[in-house]
Amino acid sequence: MPPRRLSSHDLALLATHHPALSARLAARTVGSPMTVVHDGVGVAAFEGEVLALSLLAADRLVLSRSPKYHRPRGATCLRGHCEGCLVRYDGEPNVMACLSTVRRGAEAHSQNAFPTAGLDLMRVTDWFFPKHLDHHHLMVDFGAAVNRTMQRLTRKLAGLGTLPEEPRTPVEAAEHTVDALVVGAGQSGIGAANALAAAGLRVLVCDEAPAPGGAALDALDTPLDTLARLDPRVGCLTGTAAVATYDDTTLLVDGVRLYSVRARARVFANGGIASVGTFVNNDAPGVYTRDAFARALRQGVLASDRALFVGPGAAALGAIAKTLPHRGHKIEAEGTVVEAVGSGRVKGAVLTVGGARRQVTNIEALVVDTPAHAAYELAGQAGAEIVWSPAMRCFTPQRTPDGATRVPGVFVTGSLCLGEATVAARHADGARVGAHAAEWLNERATP
Numbered sequence: 001m002p003p004r005r006l007s008s009h010d011l012a013l014l015a016t017h018h019p020a021l022s023a024r025l026a027a028r029t030v031g032s033p034m035t036v037v038h039d040g041v042g043v044a045a046f047e048g049e050v051l052a053l054s055l056l057a058a059d060r061l062v063l064s065r066s067p068k069y070h071r072p073r074g075a076t077c078l079r080g081h082c083e084g085c086l087v088r089y090d091g092e093p094n095v096m097a098c099l100s101t102v103r104r105g106a107e108a109h110s111q112n113a114f115p116t117a118g119l120d121l122m123r124v125t126d127w128f129f130p131k132h133l134d135h136h137h138l139m140v141d142f143g144a145a146v147n148r149t150m151q152r153l154t155r156k157l158a159g160l161g162t163l164p165e166e167p168r169t170p171v172e173a174a175e176h177t178v179d180a181l182v183v184g185a186g187q188s189g190i191g192a193a194n195a196l197a198a199a200g201l202r203v204l205v206c207d208e209a210p211a212p213g214g215a216a217l218d219a220l221d222t223p224l225d226t227l228a229r230l231d232p233r234v235g236c237l238t239g240t241a242a243v244a245t246y247d248d249t250t251l252l253v254d255g256v257r258l259y260s261v262r263a264r265a266r267v268f269a270n271g272g273i274a275s276v277g278t279f280v281n282n283d284a285p286g287v288y289t290r291d292a293f294a295r296a297l298r299q300g301v302l303a304s305d306r307a308l309f310v311g312p313g314a315a316a317l318g319a320i321a322k323t324l325p326h327r328g329h330k331i332e333a334e335g336t337v338v339e340a341v342g343s344g345r346v347k348g349a350v351l352t353v354g355g356a357r358r359q360v361t362n363i364e365a366l367v368v369d370t371p372a373h374a375a376y377e378l379a380g381q382a383g384a385e386i387v388w389s390p391a392m393r394c395f396t397p398q399r400t401p402d403g404a405t406r407v408p409g410v411f412v413t414g415s416l417c418l419g420e421a422t423v424a425a426r427h428a429d430g431a432r433v434g435a436h437a438a439e440w441l442n443e444r445a446t447p
Contacts, residue, residue, distance in 0.1 A: 001305040001326055002059035002364070010302075010324050017323045021220040024298040037107040038087075039116040045102045050210075050299065052078060052085045052097035055108075057301045061285040061345050063087055063097060065113045067160055069126040072117070072344050074285030078292040080208055080241075081273045084283060086111060086160065093161030099208065099239070099255075111161040118344075173251070173260040178202045178235070179441055181250055181263035182434075183242045183378060186214020187423055188414025189269035190228045191430025192437065196267075197233040199438035204235040204261060206252050211238055215271060215415070216423045218294040220320055228427050242270070245382045248409070264409060264444070265437050268379040268397070269430055271415040272372030280339035286346030290314045290369040297321070304365030308349055310335050311369025318367070330360060340366050374416050383407035392419040403433030404440075411437050 006014075006025070015022040031047030036054055045054035052075045055063060062072040063085045075085040078098045088109040089095035097108065110117035182193045185207035196203045207214070216227050230236055240254040250266060252259040274289040276282050288296075288303060290313045296303050302321070306328035309318030315333035322329050332351060335358075341348035348361040373394040380386045384397040384405035396417055403411040413433040414426045421429070 001328075003056050003061075003301060003303050004305070005057050006297075006300045006302060006324075013323055013325075018220065018320055020223045021298060021320060023224045024217065024220065025300060027224060028299055030300075031102075034102065034104055036102045039108075039110055039118070047102060047104065049102045050078075050098060051087075051089070051100045051102055051108060053296055053299055053301050054102050055097060056296060056303060060118070062117045063285075064111055064117055065120050065122070066283075067112060069129075070113065070120050070122045071126055071283075072120075072285050073283060076276060076283065076287055076292060077274060077289050078295045079274070081275075082283075083160075084285075088161055091165035093164060101210070171256075171258050173258040176204060176259060176261045178204045178261065178263050180204075180265040180267060180437060181206070181261050182267045182269055183207075183250070184214065184269035184271055184414065184416075185209070185212035185230070185236065185238065186269060186271055186414060187216045187228055187427040188271075188416075188430030188433075189214065189267070190230050191427040191432075192267045192269055192411075192413055192434030193234045193430075194228070194231045195431050195434030196265075196438050196441075197231045199435075199442060201438060201441060202235075203233070204237065204263070205230065206237040206240045206242055208241045209238060212236060215291060216426075217298065218291045219423055220294055220298060220317065222423055227423065242378055245378055265411065265441050266382055266409065267403070267411045267413060267433065267437055268382070268384075268416060269412075269414045270375045270378060272419070273375050274372045275370060276366075276368040277337065277370040279337045280350075281342070282337075282340060284340045284342055284346055285344060286342065286365045287340050288365060288367050290317055290367055293317060293321075293365070293367045303367075304363075305329075306363050307365035307367050308332065308360050308363045309367045309369075310337050310349075310351065313369035314367045315369075317369075328362070330363065332360075337366065337368055371420055372415065374419075376416065379405070379410070379412050379416065382410045384410055384412060389419075402436035403429075404436065409440070 034047050035042040036045045043058040061074045064073045073084040076082045080096050080099045085097040086094050087097050113120040179201040180196045180203050182189050182205040185205050193203050193205045240252050244251045250261045305326045308330045310332050315331045318331040335351040335353040339350040346366050351358050374396040379397040386395050387398045389396045397412045399412050403413050413430045
């Protein structure tokens with residue numbers, strides 16, 4: 001069965017068997033019903049809903065095409081960490097549908113496709129060149145004039161969208177000065193921000209997500225009432241990304257506004273980047289990270305009734321999904337994905353289980369759990385030393401036990417350094433690092 005919204009019967013079952021998920025569903029804010037237009041077709045949605053979820057619930061999996069070969073792409077992470085859901089939204093190119101909300105009168109269009117992403121005639125590029133396409137040298141032997149003509153044509157066929165319909169009005173950055181800026185409003189970021197606020201300091205926290213909570217909101221077996229909440233004294237900018245940091249200044253952007261924040265201390269709690277791992281066809285529509293499937297589910301959208309869940313965390317999620325009717329889910333906790341089978345949508349997968357190769361068929365989604373990689377770039381930009389962590393199997397900022405880095409006033413905490421830690425451990429780490437940052441700031445307070 002295609003993706004669908006949860007029915008009242010589904011909600012009743014979840015209330016009985018999975019109260020933590022049921023509480024998340026009850027806490028979601030759903031606006032009034034409306035229609036959003038995607039490639040000229042009206043799609044049922046709710047005002048304020050994430051655009052990618054509205055399209056997913058309508059079984060519109062293919063949202064874009066790859067720049068060169070025009071292969072189908074769809075939402076994979078639902079966190080803005082992949083490029084599968086890029087659309088042209090109200091005349092603005094390269095908008096991530098997973099970070100955008102539905103608005104009345106808004107229209108979304110496919111990019112890099114003709115006539116639409118669902119039926120792209122330029123897909124013949126992939127069929128004509130099954131091994132590779134070196135467009136730089138393709139027509140060199142036919143003379144300079146032919147080669148230049150081919151180059152111009154190639155640039156029109158490829159790319160990531162066209163320029164906006166109207167030029168943007170230049171935006172002046174709003175300037176803010178605080179004692180501490182916390183990047184990331186997950187459980188570690190909340191712990192750090194609250195500790196700083198408790199010390200009487202001016203604190204601002206920012207996060208790309210539409211609400212505080214972080215990855216813990218996708219831990220569907222963790223009760224909501226056990227999660228930490230932001231102290232009301234903490235300023236919070238949600239839907240806002242930190243895009244650069246230097247000296248004591250960090251630039252934030254929310255898609256419309258730009259903020260220049262000067263802070264005496266910066267605490268990076270921006271966690272990790274989940275991926276599905278490396279395997280053949282890992283970017284086919286219908287391949288999801290564990291957190292993406294969970295994120296859709298807690299917003300009332302079941303990405304598939306016939307999904308294959310691979311990996312320990314995905315297996316636990318699959319057990320929750322099996323509670324719902326019409327299920328055809330399959331779970332392989334110890335397997336490793338070798339290949340996703342399918343083009344416009346997933347139809348099967350090839351796994352290795354215990355050293356043996358096995359093919360799985362009759363699925364419509366592939367949900368993969370792999371360790372997240374630390375999002376170390378901002379901390380590194382702030383001057384923290386970046387080192388390889390054998391335990392986390394990725395690069396991560398180096399820090400002392402209290403979160404300090406080699407740069408005075410720069411601290412790191414949470415999954416950025418801990419990896420796959422529990423919700424409680426992430427919050428405790430953030431609180432400890434925040435308390436140390438508060439001590440550091442108060443020791444240097446102006447008399």
